[in-house]
Amino acid sequence: MRRTTAAAGESAALAEEFEKWLGDPELATNSVSFRRGLELDELDELPADGIDQVRAFGFSRYFVPESLGGELRTTEDILMLTRVLARRDMNVAVSESTQVWTMLAWIAGDAEQRAKTAATQLRGGMVPCLAYSENGHGADLAGNEFTAVPDAGQYVLTGEKWPINRGRTSTHVVVLGTTGDADTPAKRQQSLFLVDREQIVSGTVAGVPRVPTYGLRGCDISGVAFDHVRVDASARLGAEGEGLELALRGLLVTRTFCTGLSLGTGDTMLRTVGGFLAGRQLYGGPAGDIPYVTESLAGAYLSLLVAECESLVAMRGLHLYTEEFSIWGNLAKVQAARLVDTSAKVLARALGARYFMRAPEHAGMFQKMLRDGAVVSVFDGSEPVCLDSIALQLLAMAKAHTQPRDEDWSTLYDLRAPLPAFDPARVSVFGRGRDATFASLPALIARLAGTAATDGCPESRLAALRESAEELRRDLDALYERAGEIRRSPAARTPQPSETAKTTSPRLIRVAEELCSLHAKVAALGIWLYNRDHLDAFFADGTWLAAALAREEIHRYDAGDLDPVAARQLLDRMTAQRDGNELFSLRTVRLADPGTPQAGGDTGPAVA
Structure with missing residues (x-):
């Protein structure tokens, strides 16, 4: 369709x-x-x-x-x-x-590979899987043992990849294999292949048994084994030895796309808990009117809005600043998942005993989404892997921070602005510390200074937003300075006795975490400044933004953090979207009407 x-x-x-x-x-x-x-x-x-x-x-x-x-x-x-x-x-x-x-x-x-892949995918004949990780190496892709031996214009692939999604049920395998020898630099030892399981010359490709999991219990989380599988050289993507770099370039894109999974699960968890508590009578009134419950629901709704801002800006950035995603993709994935995962814990407390129930009702749906959604922080590079990548680029980020950029940021933030075509081939693992979101902050502060008060957004709120924006600038400067101090400290310069090649200081990882939080705040500020004249009154008055910027860490919130008036406004907005059958979003997105059967005339099997 x-x-x-x-x-x-x-x-x-x-x-x-x-x-x-x-x-x-x-x-x-x-x-x-x-x-x-x-x-x-x-x-x-x-x-x-x-x-x-x-x-x-x-x-x-x-x-x-x-x-x-x-x-x-x-x-x-x-x-x-x-x-x-x-x-x-x-x-x-x-x-x-x-x-x-x-x-x-x-x-x-190349042109032939792209055309062939597109044709197969467009006719519905492709179910690809990503075969990078191995049982003994996990995220350490450089340590993989899967081999791809060149032989007379072909390659012989041998080894096992595990655990991976769609290992048994895929039609095509994107696989990393070692093509270099001991004299080849470690970063150039592996190559990337797109293998059509129906087009192998000889050998066998077999699925590895499924892995029992706590979440995603219906997914084919398994593995794939190659036994002397001979493939034509045309199965190789890119040049020989480019495998690791290409793998990382792809992950920078897919990490960004992972934010959509967090937004989807976050919506259902909030909708489930909010709907259940709205219809529950406790202590002589609706459970949703209990101040603690009100604030819990409002806080989770606010986190979902901020996660949406972070995700929308990242998606637009993929079109406009594709070369800067060596940092950006990691920032977006970590923070969107953290916003939703932290809210899930808050909502579980608000739901109470129903949180533990497996019955096929809304409460059971919350538990399923909680388990399934938690895997996003593991997908396509776990949270520690993403944070480590950011930490390793802090020096370059600090240097880029000292080089102001005079650009028109409206296309990045204005949701109405048309975008150029997305060109994934421009994605680079060498972003030189650049990040358009952070680079736009001075311009956002200047735009905020010239913003006029309205009936919905009085001067007092604008003043608070301006102070919060200035605090963002101070915090960002301080983080880069802190990163420099950590790197200059004697402990950082003195090698510690260790056999691991991964030696990133936990203190730098902490700086990376705080940068993720600031990044989401800047994204929310930019979205508000460039869209407040055409979205609705709730969005324009900025109460939600002020509450978000007031959080010390954007994903963390505790009882008593929210002003009661702001909590009520957020809850009323969430309730209106739920009752109006809309997605929890800054924009209006209608959901399927109640009772709507799926299109096509066919339905799934009857459910007992």
């Missing part, structure tokens, strides 16, 4: 179209329904009917650039499709999100 609406270029319209196609997740007979997801989760079963429904929509087309016949116009399309899917069932979302790994063909493939 391809978009035919007049608003074909708008990601919000695409999300609404996908919502209608999948139908109401409350309707048990829909393939991607809450009830169906819970049932299959109990069986540890891959949600095949749900995957079929998603494919029938043409989901994979949105991962293929328009220049190759696909529907990939803006990366926000992928974000919104992912949000819609993840809010229903992460097993389906994660199973089908492997379509993103064809991104490696757009990054490194």
Whole structure:
């Protein structure tokens, strides 16, 4: 199915179209329904009917650039499709999100490889998996033992990759293999291959048994084993020895896309808890009116809005500042996941005993989303891996920070501004410390200084926002200075007795964590400044932004942090969106109407 609406270029319209196609997740007979997801989760079963429904929509087309016949116009399309899917069932979302790994063909493939990959993906014949990690090495890709031996214009692939998503059920494998020898520099020893399992010359490719997991119980988390598999040299992506660099370039894109999974699970967890407590009577009134509950729900809603800001700005950055994602992709992934994961713990406390119940009702759905959503911080480079990457680039970031950039930041932040085509081939692992979001802060402060008060946003609130923005600048300067002091300290200069090559100071990791928090705050400020004249009154008056900037760490909040008036305003907005059947968002995105069956006339198996 391809978009035919007049608003074909708008990601919000695409999300609404996908919502209608999948139908109401409350309707048990829909393939991607809450009830169906819970049932299959109990069986540890891959949600095949749900995957079929998603494919029938043409989901994979949105991962293929328009220049190759696909529907990939803006990366926000992928974000919104992912949000819609993840809010229903992460097993389906994660199973089908492997379509993103064809991104490696757009990054490194030649014209023939790109055309062949696009044609296969567009006809629905591709289920790729990413085969990087190995049992003995985990995230240490440089230590992998999988071999790819050149031989007469072909390669012989041998080894096992585990654990990976879609290891057994994939049609194509994106795999890292060692092509160099002992004399080859470590960073140039591996090459990247896109292997069509139906096109191998000889040898065998077999699935490794599924791994039992606490979350994503319906996903094919397993492995894949190659036994002297001979493939044509045309299966190699990029030059020989470029494998590690290409792998990292791809991960910088997919880490950014992971934010959509967090937004989707965050929406359902908040919707579940908010809806349950709104209808629950305690102490002579609605449970949602208890001040502690009000603040808990309001805080979680605020975190979701900030996560959306961080994600939207990152998606726009992929079009505009693609070469800067060696830092940006890590910042976005870490902070969006932290915002949602921290809120999940707060919501679990507010839900109380229902948090532990496995019954197939809304409370059971919260527990499922809690388990499934937690894996985002592990996907495509775990949180410690992402933070380590940021920490290693702090020196370059501090240097870039001293070089002001005089640019028009409106295209980055104004959600109405058209974007150039996304070109994944421009993604680089050498960003030289640049980050457009941080670089825009002086201009945002100047724009805020010239912002006039309105009836909804009085001068007193503007003054508070201006002070918060100046504090952001001071905090950013202080973090870079702190990073320099840590690097200059005697402890940092004195080698510690250790056999590991990973020696990043935990103090630098802490600086990286705080940078993630500041990054989300700057993103929220930019989104507000450039969109307050055309979004609704709730967005424009800035109460939500003031509350967000007041948090010491953007994802952490405790009882008593929120002003009661701000808490009530946030809760009222959340309630209005829930009752109005809208996505929890800064913009209006309509969800499937209650009782809507999925499109196509077919429904999933009857649920007992």
